[in-house]
Structure formats: structure tokens, C-alpha cells
Amino acid sequence: MNDLRAVLWIARKDLLHETRSKATTVATLFFSAITLVVLAFAIGQDERLLADAASGALWVALAFAGVISAAQSYQADLEDGAFDALLITPVPRAAVYLGKLLANWLFMLVLGVLMLPVTFVLYGASFPAGWPYLIVTLALGTLGFALIAVFYAGLTANLRARESLLPVLMFPVVVPILLAAVRASGALIGSDDLELAGGWLRLLVGFDLVYAVLCTAIYHFVVEE
Amino acid sequence: MSDASERLRRPAWLRVWGVALVPLFGTGAYLGLVWSPQDVNQGNLIRIMYAHVSVAWIGFLAVFLTALFGSLFLWRGKRRDDVVSVASAELALLFSSLTIIGGMTYSRPTLNTFWTWDAKLTLTALMVAMLVGYFIVRGLIDDPVRRGRVSAVVAIVVAASLPFNYLAAEWFRTLHPSRAIALDGSGVTMAPEMLLTLLFNTVVAGLVYGWFLVDRARLGHVEAQLEQERAELELQSAPTAGGVVRV
Numbered sequence: 389m390n391d392l393r394a395v396l397w398i399a400r401k402d403l404l405h406e407t408r409s410k411a412t413t414v415a416t417l418f419f420s421a422i423t424l425v426v427l428a429f430a431i432g433q434d435e436r437l438l439a440d441a442a443s444g445a446l447w448v449a450l451a452f453a454g455v456i457s458a459a460q461s462y463q464a465d466l467e468d469g470a471f472d473a474l475l476i477t478p479v480p481r482a483a484v485y486l487g488k489l490l491a492n493w494l495f496m497l498v499l500g501v502l503m504l505p506v507t508f509v510l511y512g513a514s515f516p517a518g519w520p521y522l523i524v525t526l527a528l529g530t531l532g533f534a535l536i537a538v539f540y541a542g543l544t545a546n547l548r549a550r551e552s553l554l555p556v557l558m559f560p561v562v563v564p565i566l567l568a569a570v571r572a573s574g575a576l577i578g579s580d581d582l583e584l585a586g587g588w589l590r591l592l593v594g595f596d597l598v599y600a601v602l603c604t605a606i607y608h609f610v611v612e613e
Numbered sequence: 614m615s616d617a618s619e620r621l622r623r624p625a626w627l628r629v630w631g632v633a634l635v636p637l638f639g640t641g642a643y644l645g646l647v648w649s650p651q652d653v654n655q656g657n658l659i660r661i662m663y664a665h666v667s668v669a670w671i672g673f674l675a676v677f678l679t680a681l682f683g684s685l686f687l688w689r690g691k692r693r694d695d696v697v698s699v700a701s702a703e704l705a706l707l708f709s710s711l712t713i714i715g716g717m718t719y720s721r722p723t724l725n726t727f728w729t730w731d732a733k734l735t736l737t738a739l740m741v742a743m744l745v746g747y748f749i750v751r752g753l754i755d756d757p758v759r760r761g762r763v764s765a766v767v768a769i770v771v772a773a774s775l776p777f778n779y780l781a782a783e784w785f786r787t788l789h790p791s792r793a794i795a796l797d798g799s800g801v802t803m804a805p806e807m808l809l810t811l812l813f814n815t816v817v818a819g820l821v822y823g824w825f826l827v828d829r830a831r832l833g834h835v836e837a838q839l840e841q842e843r844a845e846l847e848l849q850s851a852p853t854a855g856g857v858v859r860v
Contacts, residue, residue: 548753556742557746557750602769602773612759
């Protein structure tokens, strides 16, 4: 029970820090919007092509922003030596991981929900009738992404060349997440195909469960000083 | 000095193992190139499969052994486990790179393209990328204990991601069937000669992997001892410097 409270407090701390400094929020919000614009330029003017690419572009934008937000959540702590203090506090390391995970997940989820209308407008996709499923896809996909991102960001936080290292390490691992999320949201946006989306959503759930257990179990090896 | 050369000497049994690999490898090649029959559809091209599939299987085995020895290191903290784990990771990178080269060689004449988004090929390419990341991280950490722990963690995550990567890549293809012919072998019933040849080649590939693993771990062990001795020497010279500061 105490551990659960620790998780919530750490998540609260990260979110509070973010809402007051707004450093990551502003950067990632505009970064993902600009990624969407640039990708739309790259795809061209074919309306069919643009609408088909909508879900892929959305997830590319979210993935780039997610890497930044995960790295930033450690950077802010490391700058003042606050992370060492966090490790000294008598809570399990897993609570630190889960707290940061919760904060990052909420952040990415809000970002994803904000980017949805931008994507629909820029890519001219029709708003799907099964939009609650789209939110579920967003939630599961960003959870899986945050699981890996927060884990690896902790690993690379005090290494040289961490900015380039983090994506190199984590992107091959999150490929199934991105693939499943893109396919599921593509099936919803394009054709409202709930059955097709359901298969991918099950893969997302499986991935999230396995990595939630695995990463929580071995996180304390990652941050050990 | 004699101690160092003694440590570097390859033990007799390992040399016998290494020499025995040559005729075994030759037999495997003979079985694959001469003895086994032609395939109904692919003709002589099926012979690439014996080298390709056996290497691929051992590559996956190598990744899982890397994760296994990494977990042992996390559990017991013995330097030896880390050394074996790295040796296995290097071989995993070698075997999976060979798998990609073999796969491209195989798919060019059969599928008329070097690259298809086939589940297994995609999986292997991602595995190579993850293993490269593993070695980059290793190179950035100086403290041997922390280096061992971090690389063990990376190896475990890599091994855990393989089933998901496979599933995702497989569904990616089957839900959107492409024109490519499925070459996954599951639909093909194999002639007994072919199966025997494949299994023999797999065993030989496994023995090659095992030989390199033992030899590389042996070298890695000497390397680790050297690193430790060097660290101790630095520690011995350090107090004098500290003493000057104190005076």
C-alpha cells in the first residue's frame, strides 16, 4: 500500500514539475505537430494516400515525442542530483519506475489525444464511428511505448551520447508496439474494421503485460549507482 | 610472463574439437551439395537452405543463451557469466548477420527480390539492430560490474521482444497478403534425406557456435583478469598521489 502511494507521489512529482516548467510540453507538442506537417509534405497531395497514411504519421509523431519526454523526465532529475535523492528514499526502485511510467504514459496519452484532431484535419481522414476504440488503441500503444522508453531512458540517462543512443536501443524493441498500434488505428480510421483492430489490440495487451512485469522486475539493475 | 602465455594456450580438448569441426563441416557440405536430392520446385536452390536455416536457428539459440547467461550474472554476480554472455552475443551478431546474407542470397533467385518483409527476415534484421545497440551500450560503460548488469538487462529485453516481433511481423504479412510466396517451410513436407541433411548441418553449426563460444569466453576470461590486475595496479599507485595532497 505504501509502495503504491510512492508510485503515485513520484508520478505526481514528475507531472507537477512538468506543469510548472512546461519545458517538455511545449517542445513535444510543437514537435509532434511539425512532424505531422512534414510527413504530410513528404507524402504529397494525393488525398487517398494522405488519408491512408494518417495512422502511421500519428504514431511516428508520437514515437518521436515519446523519446524526448522519457529522456527529459530523467534529465530534469539528474540536473540537481535529485535522482540520487530519489534512489536513497526508502521505496523500491520498481516504484520509481512505475511512477515515472505513469507520468510519461499520461503525458503521451494527452499528447496523442491532442494530436488526433490535428491528424484528422491535416490528413483529411474521416472521423471513425468507433472512436472510443481509437482512444483504447492510443492508451495501450502509448503504455507499451512508455514502458520501454522509461526503462531504456533510465539505462542511458548517465551515459555519453544518450540522445542518439536511446532511440537506437529502444526502436527495434518497440517495433511490434508501433506496428500493432498503427495497424489497429489504421483499421479504425480507414474502414471501421473492429475485428481487424481487435487482433492487433490483443497483441498490444500481451506486449504491455509481459513488459510491465519484466521491466518492473529488472529495473533496479538499471539505475544502480 | 610464462604465466600469461600459459593462460592464453588453448587446451588440448578444445584443439581436438576445433580440428574435428573441419571434417564435420565438410560432411555437412557434402550432404547438402551432393547427397541430398533436388527440390521439386526449387531444384538446386534448396541447397542454400541447409546453410541458411541451420545458421539462423543457431543465431536465435545464441540470443537466448546471451540472455540466459546475462540473467545468471544478475543473479550470482560472477564475472564468468558476463564473459560467456558477451561471447554468445558476439556470435549471435555474427550468426544473425550471416542469416540475413544467406536469406538475401536465397530470396534473390527464388522470390526475385533481395528483400521481402517476410516475418523471419524482418525479425532477424531487428535482432541485428538490437545486438548492435547492445555492443554500443557496452562500449560506453567502464565499470565492469555495471557494464555486465546493463548489458544483461539489454540482452533480456532483446530476447523477450523476439516473440512479439515475430508475431507482429507475421500478422503484418498475413493480414495483408502480398504477392510473395510463403517460404516458411511449414507447408512443405520435407523428404527424409533433406531433413537429415538439415539436422546434420544444424548440429555442425551448433558445434561451430559452441567452439567459438568456449574459445571466446576463454579469451574474455583472460581479458577480465588483465583488466582487474590493471585496476589493482592503479589503486596501488593512487595512495601516493593522495598522500601528496594530504601533506
